[in-house]
Amino acid sequence: MKTIGIALLIIGLIAPVAGAAQVQKPSELKFPPLQYDPPNPKDFRTTYANGLAGYVQEDHELPIFNISALINFGGLYVTQDKLGLNEIMSEILIKGGTKTREGSTIEDRINFLGGSLSFRAGERMSTLSLTVLREDLDEGLDLFFDVLMNPAFRDDALELARAGLIQRLRQANDQPGSVLSREYESLIYGGDHPLTWQPTRATYEGITAADLKAAHGAFFFPKNILLAASGDFDKSALKAKIDKLTAGWQNRKASFPALSKKFPQPESGVYFIQQKINQGYISLGHLGIEETNPDYPALQVMNFILGGGSFSSRITMKVRSDEGLSYNQGSRFTTRWGFPGTFSGYVQTKSSTVGYAISLIQAEVMRIRKEPVTDDEMDTAVNYYLESFSNVFESPQGTMSTFAELEMTGRPMDYYATYRDRIRAVTKAKVKEVANTYIHPDQMVIVIVGDFEPCNAGGDQWLGPLDKLGKVHMVTLKDPLTGGEVTR
Numbered sequence: 001m002k003t004i005g006i007a008l009l010i011i012g013l014i015a016p017v018a019g020a021a022q023v024q025k026p027s028e029l030k031f032p033p034l035q036y037d038p039p040n041p042k043d044f045r046t047t048y049a050n051g052l053a054g055y056v057q058e059d060h061e062l063p064i065f066n067i068s069a070l071i072n073f074g075g076l077y078v079t080q081d082k083l084g085l086n087e088i089m090s091e092i093l094i095k096g097g098t099k100t101r102e103g104s105t106i107e108d109r110i111n112f113l114g115g116s117l118s119f120r121a122g123e124r125m126s127t128l129s130l131t132v133l134r135e136d137l138d139e140g141l142d143l144f145f146d147v148l149m150n151p152a153f154r155d156d157a158l159e160l161a162r163a164g165l166i167q168r169l170r171q172a173n174d175q176p177g178s179v180l181s182r183e184y185e186s187l188i189y190g191g192d193h194p195l196t197w198q199p200t201r202a203t204y205e206g207i208t209a210a211d212l213k214a215a216h217g218a219f220f221f222p223k224n225i226l227l228a229a230s231g232d233f234d235k236s237a238l239k240a241k242i243d244k245l246t247a248g249w250q251n252r253k254a255s256f257p258a259l260s261k262k263f264p265q266p267e268s269g270v271y272f273i274q275q276k277i278n279q280g281y282i283s284l285g286h287l288g289i290e291e292t293n294p295d296y297p298a299l300q301v302m303n304f305i306l307g308g309g310s311f312s313s314r315i316t317m318k319v320r321s322d323e324g325l326s327y328n329q330g331s332r333f334t335t336r337w338g339f340p341g342t343f344s345g346y347v348q349t350k351s352s353t354v355g356y357a358i359s360l361i362q363a364e365v366m367r368i369r370k371e372p373v374t375d376d377e378m379d380t381a382v383n384y385y386l387e388s389f390s391n392v393f394e395s396p397q398g399t400m401s402t403f404a405e406l407e408m409t410g411r412p413m414d415y416y417a418t419y420r421d422r423i424r425a426v427t428k429a430k431v432k433e434v435a436n437t438y439i440h441p442d443q444m445v446i447v448i449v450g451d452f453e454p455c456n457a458g459g460d461q462w463l464g465p466l467d468k469l470g471k472v473h474m475v476t477l478k479d480p481l482t483g484g485e486v487t488r
Contacts, residue, residue, distance in 0.1 A: 036390045038416045041403040046227075046235070049243040050251055054227025055400040058235055063134040065231035066397040067141070069148055070404050073219035074124040076194050077257060084165060084199030085207050085215060086121035091161035092212070093119040093128070096153040098146045103157055106143055115140060117147070124337050125408065134232040138241065145245040148220065153212040162204050169201060172480040173275075176449045177348075180281045183273055183475060184447045188287055188342050190264045194257075195339065200483045221252050226404040230396035261339060263287060266445050269470035273449045273477055280354035280450035284361065285344035286443045291335040292411065297385075297422040298434045299333055304381040305431065306368050307331025307345060307361075312380055314364045315345065323461075325349045325357050331365075333438075337409045343439060351454035356462030358446060358469060369435045372428050385423045392416065446470065 044055040075086035094117060097103035110117045115132035128148055132140035173179055186196045229238065289296065300308075307315035307330035319329045328348040334341035345361040393399045393416075406413055446469055448455060456472075458464035466472050477486045 038390075038393060039399060040417070041406065041413045044400060044403060046239060048222075048227075048239060049246050050222040050249050052222035052225060052227065052242070052246055052249070054229060055403040056227070056235055056238065057230045057396045057400055058233060059230050059396040060232050063232050064131065065134055065137045065140060065229075065233055066129070066131050067144060067227060067229040068127055068129040068397070068401055068404075069144075070226045070228065070401070070408055071126040071128070071220055072124070072224045072254065072256075072408060073126045073215070074122045076124050076259060077219065078215065080194075080197055081203060082207055082211055083197050083203040085211060086126070087165055087199065088158065088161050088204070088207055089126075089212055089215065090119060090121045091164070092153055092157040093121075093151050094147055095161070096151055096157040096209075096212075098150040098152055100150070101143075101146065103154065106147065109139075109143065113140065117143065119147070125405070137231075137233060137238075141241055141245060145242075148225075149246070149249055151212075151216060153209040153216075155209060158207075158209055158212070162207070165199070165204050166201050166481070169199075169204075169480040173477060173486070176275055176277055176279075176281045179273060179275070179477070180283055180447060180449045182478075183271070183449070184283045184285075184344065184445075185342065187266050187271060187445055187447060188263070188285075193263065194259055195336075198478075198480065198483065201481045218252070219254060221254075222246065222249055223251050224254050226408055228397065228400035228404040230400050259338070263340075265443065267471070267473075268442060268444055270446045270448065270466050270472045271475050272452055272455075272466070272472060273447070273475045274452050275449055275477070276451055277449075278451070278454075279348055279350055280357075280448050280455050281348050282354065282358060282446065282448050283344045283346045284358060284444050284446040285331075285342055286440055286445065288333050288335075288341040288343040289438060290338075290340050295434050295438070296335075297419070298426045298430045299438060300385060301378070301381045301423065301426045302368065302373075302431045302435050303331055303333050304384060305373050305377045306364060306435075308333075309381060309384065312377075314368070315347075315361055318364060319347060319349075319357055319360050323356075323360065325353050325360075329357070329361075331361075351451055352457070352459035353461065354448060354450060354455040355458045355464055355466060355469065359462055362441065362469075365439060365441060369432070369439060369441075371432075373431050375428075378426075378428055378431070382423055382426065386420055389416075389420055447475075 041055065044057050045053065046056045047053045075083070078085045092103070094106060095103040097106065106117070113132055113136045115130065115136065117130050119128045120126065128144070130140055130144040182198070189195045289299070305314060307313045310316060311321070313330060315330055319325050320327065326347050326349045329346065331343070331345045333343050345365065347357045347361060349357045392402055406415055456464045456466045478484070479486045
């Protein structure tokens with residue numbers, strides 16, 4: 001009882017003091033300003049045996065070890081008759097096993113350890129990633145580098161992967177959004193460019209284990225790879241382990257294909273792909289810019305206001321909030337390593353409002369080129385990029401991977417150190433300038449996937465025909481299995 005009484009006395013003495021310090025309204029709350037400075041990549045770069053390098057950060061908060069290998073290899077580096085090799089490699093680098101281990105053995109062991117091991121080969125960059133508990137670091141590293149250095153590409157795994165990818169081809173035209181993306185890029189970049197080449201059943205069936213081994217030998221070597229690692233380990237001890245595992249790994253001279261940056265200028269107008277559906281899937285735009293363009297930060301701000309800023313963007317407010325035409329709409333400037341991306345406005349809407357939705361997006365494109373944006377729009381856009389900036393660094397592994405990607409793609413290593421200043425430097429005048437410099441209404445193509453007759457007829461808000469928007473080109477749907485026309 002005495003102890004309880006003393007406790008109550010203390011609470012009674014503290015309560016008035018605490019009450020005096022309390023605010024009466026949330027608006028009276030005061031917080032110190034948030035300050036975040038990004039880490040310096042130089043502080044984390046580490047070199048290993050045979051020219052292998054990476055970015056490594058100790059993080060002892062959790063007993064976990066993460067490592068990724070970023071390889072300068074992807075689908076753009078294979079010949080036209082071997083299209084899809086990167087996709088098959090994605091499926092079987094692990095499942096195909098190594099010289100000394102079956103794929104099932106590797107997967108079973110990783111599952112037993114409660115870890116994960118995954119691989120994906122993209123357009124120009126491939127990534128092998130491992131996560132295990134700290135206590136399993138040695139075994140995890142052994143499995144990781146065995147898969148990275150010694151894949152066997154066994155025939156049973158190859159056959160299974162090939163069959164699955166061919167089945168995906170059979171279903172590829174079932175998704176209007178995928179058809180739109182494929183045909184839009186084909187129009188923007190031209191159908192005879194590696195960026196738009198598509199695998200077929202014949203190319204998948206023509207890929208052999210020898211082809212996979214040749215690609216692995218040509219691109220998977222120390223100086224063509226960057227590591228990203230983080231977790232509960234000692235950095236010097238990790239280096240010793242990696243050096244030992246990779247001691248005999250030989251370098252080669254990489255040979256990358258010459259890839260043209262010249263693209264045809266398609267005739268502006270409407271390009272229609274017929275599918276018997278009750279909605280229209282639409283992209284309208286043209287070739288964009290590379291991320292290395294010094295105006296890219298200003299374009300980010302401009303596009304956020306135009307259609308990239310979710311519910312605060314002009315296109316979303318007009319097409320969705322005001323007119324109720326769509327749940328999926330906006331604009332984007334895409335980027336890709338070493339090539340210009342695309343600019344597009346996009347919308348998905350019912351057939352009778354296809355023309356109307358397009359006209360609304362076109363009006364917003366013209367408006368941002370002619371009228372200054374408002375102070376509120378600028379504040380919202382700029383603050384979004386400033387306040388979300390630290391998300392890039394929210395995890396040690398994400399940070400290390402970000403630094404590795406910067407180095408691999410050849411962007412400045414101070415990219416993030418200067419990023420916020422470049423965003424802050426964007427003015428309303430600059431937004432208007434880049435809108436006029438990089439958006440070209442007279443060069444836009446309008447690609448539509450939908451049912452032509454109801455889309456062409458329009459509705460009460462916008463009466464057809466679609467040729468009011470430009471010359472209509474009927475695009476024959478391709479058969480992904482053969483690469484030729486769809487036969488009914």
